[in-house]
Amino acid sequence: xxxxxxxxxxxxxxxxxxxxxxxxxxxxxxxxxxxxxxxxxxxxxxxxxxxxxxxxxxxxxxxxxxxxxxxxxxxxxxxxxxxxxxxxxxxxxxxxxxxxxxxxxxxxxxxxxxxxxxxxxxxxxxxxxxxxxxxxxxxxxxxxxxxxxxxxxxxxxxxxxxxxxxxxxxxxxxxxxxxxxxxxxxxxxxxxxxxxxxxxxxxxxxxxxxxxxxxxxxxxxxxxxxxxxxxxxxxxxxxxxxxxxxxxxxxxxxxxxxxxxxxxxxxxxxxxxxxxxxxxxxxxxxxxxxxxxxxxxxxxxxxxxxxxxxxxxxxxxxxxxxxxxxxxxxxxxxxxxxxxxxxxxxxxxxxxxxxxx
Amino acid sequence: xxxxxxxxxxxxxxxxxxxxxxxxxxxxxxxxxxxxxxxxxxxxxxxxxxxxxxxxxxxxxxxxxxxxxxxxxxxxxxxxxxxxxxxxxxxxxxxxxxxxxxxxxxxxxxxxxxxxxxxxxxxxxxxxxxxxxxxxxxxxxxxxxxxxxxxxxxxxxxxxxxxxxxxxxxxxxxxxxxxxxxxxxxxxxxxxxxxxxxxxxxxxxxxxxxxxxxxxxxxxxxxxxxxxxxxxxxxxxxxxxxxxxxxxxxxxxxxxxxxxxxxxxxxxxxxxxxxxxxxxxxxxxxxxxxxxxxxxxxxxxxxxxxxxxxxxxxxxxxxxxxxxxxxxxxxxxxxxxxxxxxxxxxxxxxxxxxxxx
Numbered sequence: 001x002x003x004x005x006x007x008x009x010x011x012x013x014x015x016x017x018x019x020x021x022x023x024x025x026x027x028x029x030x031x032x033x034x035x036x037x038x039x040x041x042x043x044x045x046x047x048x049x050x051x052x053x054x055x056x057x058x059x060x061x062x063x064x065x066x067x068x069x070x071x072x073x074x075x076x077x078x079x080x081x082x083x084x085x086x087x088x089x090x091x092x093x094x095x096x097x098x099x100x101x102x103x104x105x106x107x108x109x110x111x112x113x114x115x116x117x118x119x120x121x122x123x124x125x126x127x128x129x130x131x132x133x134x135x136x137x138x139x140x141x142x143x144x145x146x147x148x149x150x151x152x153x154x155x156x157x158x159x160x161x162x163x164x165x166x167x168x169x170x171x172x173x174x175x176x177x178x179x180x181x182x183x184x185x186x187x188x189x190x191x192x193x194x195x196x197x198x199x200x201x202x203x204x205x206x207x208x209x210x211x212x213x214x215x216x217x218x219x220x221x222x223x224x225x226x227x228x229x230x231x232x233x234x235x236x237x238x239x240x241x242x243x244x245x246x247x248x249x250x251x252x253x254x255x256x257x258x259x260x261x262x263x264x265x266x267x268x269x270x271x272x273x274x275x276x277x278x279x280x281x282x283x284x285x286x287x288x289x290x291x292x293x294x295x296x297x298x299x300x301x302x303x304x305x306x307x308x309x310x311x312x313x314x315x316x317x318x319x320x321x322x323x324x325x326x327x328x329x330x331x332x333x334x335x336x337x338x339x340x341x342x343x344x345x346x347x348x349x350x351x352x353x354x355x356x357x
Numbered sequence: 358x359x360x361x362x363x364x365x366x367x368x369x370x371x372x373x374x375x376x377x378x379x380x381x382x383x384x385x386x387x388x389x390x391x392x393x394x395x396x397x398x399x400x401x402x403x404x405x406x407x408x409x410x411x412x413x414x415x416x417x418x419x420x421x422x423x424x425x426x427x428x429x430x431x432x433x434x435x436x437x438x439x440x441x442x443x444x445x446x447x448x449x450x451x452x453x454x455x456x457x458x459x460x461x462x463x464x465x466x467x468x469x470x471x472x473x474x475x476x477x478x479x480x481x482x483x484x485x486x487x488x489x490x491x492x493x494x495x496x497x498x499x500x501x502x503x504x505x506x507x508x509x510x511x512x513x514x515x516x517x518x519x520x521x522x523x524x525x526x527x528x529x530x531x532x533x534x535x536x537x538x539x540x541x542x543x544x545x546x547x548x549x550x551x552x553x554x555x556x557x558x559x560x561x562x563x564x565x566x567x568x569x570x571x572x573x574x575x576x577x578x579x580x581x582x583x584x585x586x587x588x589x590x591x592x593x594x595x596x597x598x599x600x601x602x603x604x605x606x607x608x609x610x611x612x613x614x615x616x617x618x619x620x621x622x623x624x625x626x627x628x629x630x631x632x633x634x635x636x637x638x639x640x641x642x643x644x645x646x647x648x649x650x651x652x653x654x655x656x657x658x659x660x661x662x663x664x665x666x667x668x669x670x671x672x673x674x675x676x677x678x679x680x681x682x683x684x685x686x687x688x689x690x691x692x693x694x695x696x697x698x699x700x701x702x703x704x705x706x707x708x709x710x711x712x713x714x
Contacts (some may be wrong), residue, residue, distance in 0.1 A: 137606050147541050150549045167363060184504050192507045192592060200469040219596040220603030236596050238541040239576040239589070243597045244604050246577030250493050251608055254639050258632035265632040272625020275615035282611050 002032055003323045005100050006318065009039035010085040012104025012305045012312070019104065020047045021097075025184075027058055033320055036098055038062045039085040054084035064088040068113075070106045070305055077109035078116060085220060086110060087277040090117045100299035100322035102290070103317050104307055109316030110300065111148050111293055118298040123335040126152075127161045127295035128234070129302065131168055132288045133244065135225030142168045142177075143222060143230045144225035146291065147238035157181070157231055159335075161202055164229035164293040165211055166334045169312035170325040172228070180217030190216060209339055237265040243317055248283055254352075255279075291313030292322065359389055360680045362457050362673065366396035366666045367424040367442040369461025369662045369669070376461065377633045379669035383677075384415055388678055393455055396442040397421045406576070421445040425470075426507065427463045427662055434466035435473060443467060447474045450655040455678035457656035459647070459673050461664055467657065468505050468650055472511035475655040480692040483509075483650035486659065487524055488643045490559055497533075499525045499578060500587045503593035503648065511554035514538070514588055516692075518559055520651040521586035523691045527682040528675075530584070537574030537584030539593060547573060567695055573713075605640055612636075647672030649679065656685055675688030 009019040015038060035042050041063035048054040048061070056234040077084065086105045092098040095118050103110050109128065116189050119129055125197075130144035144160050152160075161179050166179040180198055183191040187296065188199065199248070204212035214227045219240065222230050228230040232240070257270040259276070269276055285304070289311045293300040299322050303315035322328075366376040373396060380392050394401050398420035405411040405418070420444040425434040434441065443462045449455040449476050460467050477484055487501035501517050502509070510712075518536050525534040528621070529576065529612065538556055540548040556573065563570035571584045576597065579587050589597070616626040626633055638644075642661070646668045650657040654678050661674035679685075 134607075150541055169672055170449030182596055184507055184592055204368030215626070219601070220606070222600055223603040223607045226509040232596070235541055236593055239539055239593050240597055240600045243579055244576070244600055246580040247601050248608075250580045251640065252489075253493065254636055257636050259629060261632060261635075262369075268625045268627070268629020268632065270625070271628060272616060272622040275618060275622040275625065277483055278615050278618075281531065283608065 001036060001324070003294040003320060004034040004036060004098050005102060006036045006038055006062070006089040006098035007316065008085045008089040008101065008103035008105055009044055010064075010105075011110075012242040012303065012307060013070065014308075015039075016043055016047045018307060018309050019042065019311050020053075021051060022316060023059070024051055024056070025309065026313045026316045027056065030317070030320060032063045033170070034058045034060070034159055035194070036060045036062050036089075036092055036217075038064050038089040038092070040065070042065070055160065058154045063089060068105050068109050072106065072109060073109050074112045077106075079114050084113075087113050087117065089112050090298070090300060093300065094352060095119050099317040100279065100301060102301045102303060102319045103304035104305050104315070106191055106305065107147065107302055110302055114293055114296050114298075114300045118300070121295050121297055121332060123338070124159055124163070124295035126162060127292050127293055130164055130294050131241065131291035133222050133241075134283065134288065135223050137225035139225055139289075140172065141222050141225055142228060143232070143237060143241070145232065145237050146241050146294075147234045148260055149234040152194065152233035154194055157194070157233065158201040158205075159200040161213075161229070162233045162334060162338050163209060163331060164231060166237055166331050167292060167294060167322075167327060168192060168228050170330050171321055172284045174228060176212040177179055177228035178212050178214040179229045179231060180193070180214045180221060182222075182230050182232035183216040183218065186216045189215070198231075205338065209353075216337075245285065248285065252283070254282075280333035286311035286314055292318075294331070299323060322341040327341075358681070359391060360454050361391040361393060361679060362396055362459060362680065363393045363415070363423065363446040363455035363460065364673065364678055365420070365442045365446040365460035365462055365691075366401055366468075366703065367421075367462075368393045369660065370427065371665075372396075372424075373400055375664060375666045375669050376567060377401065378408060378409075378666040379673060381408055381410045381413070383645060383670045383673045384413065384664065387674070391415045391417070393417045393419050393446075393449055395421050395446040395449070397422070397424070399684060401489075408684050415625050418526055419445060419449070425466050427460050427461065429466060431465050431469045434463075435469050435676035441470075444470050444474065447655070447657060450473050450657065451671060453692050454622055457658060457676040459658045459660060459676045461662050461669060463662065464659055466506065467612030471653050471657045474656070476654040478652050478654055478689060478692055480695070481520070481652035483513055483516070484650055485520060486594075486648050487521055488598065488648035489600075490579050491640065491645060492580050494582035494611075496582055497529065497645075497708060498579050498582055498587055499585060500589070500598070501651065502589065502591040502594050503598050506574060506591040508592075509590035511551055513556055513572065514551070514555040514590065515558040516652070518570070518586070518588045519691060519695050521588060521707075523677075523686060523688050524573045524649060524651060525585050527684045528678055528714070531585060532584035533569040533571050534573040537571045537578060538587045540573040540575065540586050543573045545573070560642075585712060594671035602642065609637075609640070642645075642670055643668035649675075653689070656680060656705045658691075679684055
């Protein structure tokens with residue numbers, strides 16, 4: 001089955017110097033993939049030529065005359081740069097020329113442009129950002145929302161749960177993934193009113209056999225792997241994600257410093273290099289790169305802005321898998337079953353996309 | 358200067374088996390400290406005798422006939438067990454017989470009992486829980502609230518900032534500690550309405566020279582040590598704290614597993630044991646044990662429920678330092694300068710303590 005993806009080659013801190021090598025490497029591993037590389041044609045062609053891939057049979061270059069920078073306000077990305085590589089890449093999904101799009105551009109801009117171009121799905125009020133955290137069971141914990149929605153009502157969190165469940169199920173091949181609701185304690189009486197009301201909605205779905213709701217989970221459960229999916233609002237999710245990234249970086253630095261401190265510790269690290277490598281692999285954030293923007297009428301994946309080529313390739317792979325496993329169609333089906341079309345959603349459909357990020 | 362502390366010896370997962378050895382060890386290091394050990398007299402006496410400390414000149418035993426268990430609902434701790442070791446230990450602070458109290462009992466119960474017995478400080482609407490996180494600058498990041506208040510208004514977060522600033526200043530000897538407001542981005546336009554309004558309050562104090570407000574910080578800044586104090590609501594704080602603890606435990610497990618995997622990695626770890634020890638020391642949660650319940654009319658410190666004796670001793674030390682550095686008096690002074698008495702506070706003063714935990 002041939003799957004075409006569009007790649008915003010200008011996004012991220014490093015632009016085409018990272019995105020194009022990643023694209024070429026990805027095509028080597030994935031013979032069924034076709035890529036449309038979007039950006040400044042001259043720059044992309046030069047980079048492709050440099051890497052001897054200018055005649056690659058599965059690469060097309062699509063010119064876009066503008067670039068959304070990492071600092072551009074959402075308004076600029078949305079209203080001024082109408083021929084940005086980001087926007088053109090998303091439009092290719094809308095036009096059915098690509099099954100999914102990948103960008104390392106700034107999250108707020110990508111979400112706003114995607115909402116504007118693709119619109120939200122029927123039955124979804126607000127798209128959410130879903131990413132993967134590693135856990136002690138050696139599996140992935142899917143967590144959402146990670147920053148698209150800083151203020152959430154219970155029905156938003158409810159929709160996040162449904163979308164997270166579908167994504168996990170499709171990507172990991174698990175029939176009824178468990179859903180945890182992030183809270184300050186596991187007992188039902190814990191938490192704020194929004195979380196308590198969300199729990200009631202999820203319990204109803206669970207009783208009807210539609211969702212596999214585990215109950216409340218706490219911060220440590222993300223890494224324990226207590227549930228497959230962890231649901232929270234974008235404020236809590238974003239802070240938790242960044243705190244975890246920060247702690248991970250801190251620990252890596254301490255590990256490096258201590259093992260390089262003197263000849264003896266260096267010798268120890270050399271002898272135990274197998275252990276050192278496995279530890280680094282286990283927590284390598286590159287392996288988890290590629291967040292889904294869920295709830296749009298098309299698949300959009302966001303890579304870390306600072307991703308290197310290896311890491312960006314993971315984001316492409318995740319987008320490819322989502323297309324291959326028909327995540328979009330499965331989302332439509334399940335949301336259609338579960339979610340009535342709310343007035344808020346109907347209004348959002350016609351209004352300008354929000355800038356909650 | 359002689360300082361007397363009261364210790365709830367029955368609290369926590371291990372009770373007197375942990376608290377009494379910790380108390381004895383602490384007294385060895387701190388010749389100016391006196392301790393009142395509170396709990397079931399027979400049990401405490403037997404444990405003291407076993408440890409040959411039954412005639413210690415700086416230990417007094419205060420009998421309390423009941424014990425608040427880790428699972429007791431707040432209502433039980435508050436209304437039924439009126440002679441609990443937890444409550445008696447807090448009452449000793451109220452009566453001026455102890456300068457601070459330490460308990461490893463359950464957080465919700467300890468906060469409720471402390472609010473009921475001690476009342477909140479003039480000018481403070483809600484007490485908060487403040488704890489220490491390690492950071493890359495090899496210093497402490499003070500973070501609050503960590504779970505006492507799951508729903509916060511801007512003036513609550515404002516008060517947390519003031520209390521955190523005073524605590525940091527007194528404990529660490531820093532004149533104008535920097536205050537960061539936890540948010541999903543550093544720009545002023547980021548975040549929800551509560552956080553934006555809080556930023557405005559903190560900016561006003563900064564302009565008046567009363568607080569050293571740095572601005573918004575993100576999750577990773579906690580571990581970078583960008584600011585001395587990080588302020589957030591209790592929902593975000595609790596989730597972040599527990600997620601960080603969970604990730605820390607996960608990493609420790611992977612480190613242990615990988616270095617014990619085979620004779621070669623074990624040899625490497627043996628040779629580099631200096632590095633292994635320093636890494637473990639650096640992230641040893643015991644060193645950060647002892648959270649302050651701030652904003653009460655007396656000093657109360659909460660130890661982790663699962664603390665071992667070494668860890669519980671750290672909590673005692675933190676309470677001792679807070680008493681020594683006159684944290685309570687400094688809090689009163691600064692809060693008095695900054696905070697007008699709000700109607701909410703006046704009402705809270707007479708009402709039953711809340712059970713937001």
